[in-house]
Amino acid sequence: MPPTSSPTTKRLDPHTLATSALEIADAEGLDALTIRRLAQLHDVTPMALYRHFSDKDDLLAAVGDRILADIALPEPTGEPWDIQLQAVLTALVKALRPHPKAAGLTLYRILVSPDGLALAERTMELLVEGGFSTDNAAEVGRQSVCSLITLVTAEPGATEDTDPVAREDGLRAKRASLAALSPHRYPLITAAADTLICPASHDQYYGLGIDLVVAGIRGVRAGLQA
Amino acid sequence: MPPTSSPTTKRLDPHTLATSALEIADAEGLDALTIRRLAQLHDVTPMALYRHFSDKDDLLAAVGDRILADIALPEPTGEPWDIQLQAVLTALVKALRPHPKAAGLTLYRILVSPDGLALAERTMELLVEGGFSTDNAAEVGRQSVCSLITLVTAEPGATEDTDPVAREDGLRAKRASLAALSPHRYPLITAAADTLICPASHDQYYGLGIDLVVAGIRGVRAGLQA
């Protein structure tokens, strides 16, 4: 007898499954997220999951949607469009940051999941308010969102192991690989090796990343009306 | 007796294998790129490949390096740093564009493969010339390159099947999914549905993408000295 559920309660549901799938991916990476593994975690046969997901891609999509659901879109304010856009994109990054290993799953769910659609529509609204045509807003919005997703996915240390000792080993290996380069042939890369392997501050890393995207939007906007 | 190779010639070599691995990925996607499949294509046992690659990750890394090797870095000119940077980033995109399904493999090879390192060093040079500190040049350069890789990876139609009929079906399904949205709730997304599914011109898509990145760099640069 399961503790907190009546016999009529379904034991499994897609939302719970997606959440624990995300936990597996966060802890051990996407490769460790397996139908059989997830089933085992819920003391159930692998085939039981196929009642809730049509196939593995469907499960991965649900994990992507699960992440996007954490976006807390800021309320509209009276501020200028670019300030509000910065806040919207910051909300996106904030939702993805806890899940660097799984964030890539959101890439193909932006225009499908309800929360992804809400983000996309809101982003386009602000871009149109800023003076972009609908089509340009679509393309600029897409790339902005995709760039920030990749910013999280490529976060230095994201591919590293969660186990602290293995993680430190991985970082050391990368450092050694850059340190082995000829400072004569690659003076700037070797000089910036520490920053490239692990930025001084993650907040600063993300801050600069968002600034780059917003500055790009402002710059392209200014160029269009010239 | 193989036609164009003497008996002393090795039948397999990493470069040839990486090239045909890339062809498989281009034609059928990364999932179809399998050790066993690649071996079969060369009339050889799967285990034969382990003489040339230590494991599958090593093979995928080689494919990423193979793509980066196609970058034709422009010669330095007397032009301003931002103009030259635009040319360098355009060269990156030009090399990746033929391989939208495999381009993601380059993400983790930029700071490892010789051609990736050459691109990174050159990019940082121009950023430093533009007035960025070494560390800022490192972070800005990383994100610029990653954004453009993702631009290719997320190219509309990249995930689609290569078979023209299946491809058309996929596009139709996506179109239908956006067309099914409420134009009241999502007025801008539904209005821009065609552009979001398949941009009018791929050259324009990439042109805008590169402009966004360069404009972002210029904007952040201007902000730093303020």
Add this chain to the structure above:
DNA sequence: ACCTGAACACCGTTCAAGT
């Protein structure tokens, strides 16, 4: 040095069956 062959531990997924 380079390749083969058999085997192992894992996948996702099917089909038919249980309750």
Add this chain to the structure above:
DNA sequence: ACCTGAACACCGTTCAAGT
């Protein structure tokens, strides 16, 4: 409606062996 059990076709990879 929801889950089980056995089976299938596929993976990456090991180990020992051939030439």
